[in-house]
Amino acid sequence: MDIIVLGLSHKTAPLELREKLHIPESDLPEVLERCGGCGEILERMMLSTCNRVEAYAVVDEVEVARHFLVEFLAERHKLEAAAFEPCLYLLKAEQAVRHIFRVASSLDAMVVGEPQILGQVKSAYGIALEHEATGVILNNLMETAFRVAKRVRTETGIATSAVSVSTAAIELAKKIFGDLKGRAVMLIGAGKMSELSAKHLLADGVGSVIVANRNFDRAVEMAERFGGRAVRYEEAKAEMVKADIIISSTGAPHQILSKADLEEIILQRRNRPIFLIDIAVPRDIDPKANEIDNVYLYDLDDLQGVVQTNLREREREAERAEALIDREVRQFVGWLATLKVVPTIVAMRKKVESIREEELRRVFAKLPELTPEEQEAISTLASSIVNKILHDPMTELKRQSALKDGHLYVSVLRRLFAIRDE
């Protein structure tokens, strides 16, 4: 019995192949049903997102199950198995467990830490659970994976820092203004970048948008899209007093805002802070403006620097997450081992044998006058008692373990005989 992961992801397969193998959520019940047709597959679930198609299963014979699944995928998607087989990975036991934990925790994601994947795994598992495709092992595995993912989220910072220029700008804005609700943002220049940033800011609750552009019609058009207000380029400076955040991205060949301009604006604002984001190349705002109190000026390079720092921080945090996952994997594999019959029987035998040997040693020490023949006879007697006592429970254990809930017998036996997890 083994846990396996069979699938492909953005790391091994190009998008067009992933698209071809994608299984829509509505088809999952049928797919799970058909995979159940293979006797070797005891428990199963199927995860299909835009970045990965993976089967998680508990199987008896790994090779048989693998073959079945590959054939099934090929047939279902009307592909030659050879077309996708090179991209497939097959992970077993501990590796499979680690992979599932990493996927759920978004460590295996295209953008490490992006949060959607956990929801996708949960819903895939929900479908499998609903259609009784899972059992004790997969249930415990997935519940553990969700718990691990939650720990990774709360105990490490892999998902807290901004890793794009526009989200970095928002992160900074929040550290200046706290809540962005009711703040006014002004866009100078109606370019793509400023539009994107404005969208993010609006999503974060910014109250009003003012757009200034050389081409007034474009300003009006963009302001309408954001439910904002357009002003003529010449009036921009006067309007800046009202704006808390200014995103400047004009194509002007020279600076449009000098340090003196901003000194005046900040004076009129009675020192209320102002956050300037200069994403124009060449820059629109005199870099010296950052020296003014309550003015915070970031240009494109600064923002990219913040993103770089955050990415490095994320990597560091990802390492911590990996360590956390390592511990969880060890724990889970430990639990898994307790479910296995053969190691339990071996451990049981070992324990009883050691008791036998110990007792024999003590008896022989007390009775030095015994002849080798007598010793031999006593030794055989002890062995046969041990074997006869063990025989019935061991046979029954093997029989039960093949049945559903067999692991219960294993765990009771381990508890009764105090056999520890190795």
Next chain:
Amino acid sequence: MELILSYLALLLYLSASLGYMGSLTARRGTLLRAAVVLARSGFVVHTAALSIYLYQQGRPPANLAEWLSFYAWATAAVYLLTDVRYESKVIGSFVIPLVVILLGTSAALPKAIEGLSPPLRNVGVWAHVVLTLLGNAAFALACCGALMYLLQERQLKSRHPGGLFRRLPSLNLLDDLCHLALSLGFPLLTLGLLSGALLAYSTFGSFLTWDGKQIWSIVTWIFYAALLHGRLAGGWRGRKAAILSIIGFCGVVFTSLGANLLIKGTHAF
């Protein structure tokens, strides 16, 4: 009993401080939560210790050691009260260590009380002591907020914000905290000084006895009056206001600890 509780409170505040510091350097949510719980329990124990003291002695603090313990308590009280307003618990990382310093100094100082003059048992003294204590505690909080503001402002101005940047609250919140603490502290200090003046009049027959503490208190009061006025009317905010809050608090510390050493007067400490 009271002494044991005081030491216990100090221990709790100290472990809370360590937790706060830890949560500043490492991203550990659990550490911060533990620190908050420790700080609150420290405050409860401290309150119990001072209640026993007040019940047994029936008088306001009468030497520097006692006063410092009350000051530490008042600072913790003002902080925990304002803390309800803010989601960010990080502010404790700066306030609680200050509480530890105050209470620790109190524990280290001699406890002896030089002959307590009888007038120190009337209502006027109580009002004077309680009001100035709370006022000064609010200024301590303003100073902590200002320190955090300066740190966060430097992070933002550097354009390469580091780890501290993420853990410190927003500038807006910190400025708000300073403002709140100042507008709380100033009226309290004003009333405290007025009650002190009335007390002096009823005891010594003059509003002002020109002892060191009185003079420096008035200087501090004028300073804070100017600062608050600047904030309200002149739009002073941000870095400059933060620096002034810190200077003001240095004045408070000097008034409390140093002024008497230079010019002896009607204040026992």
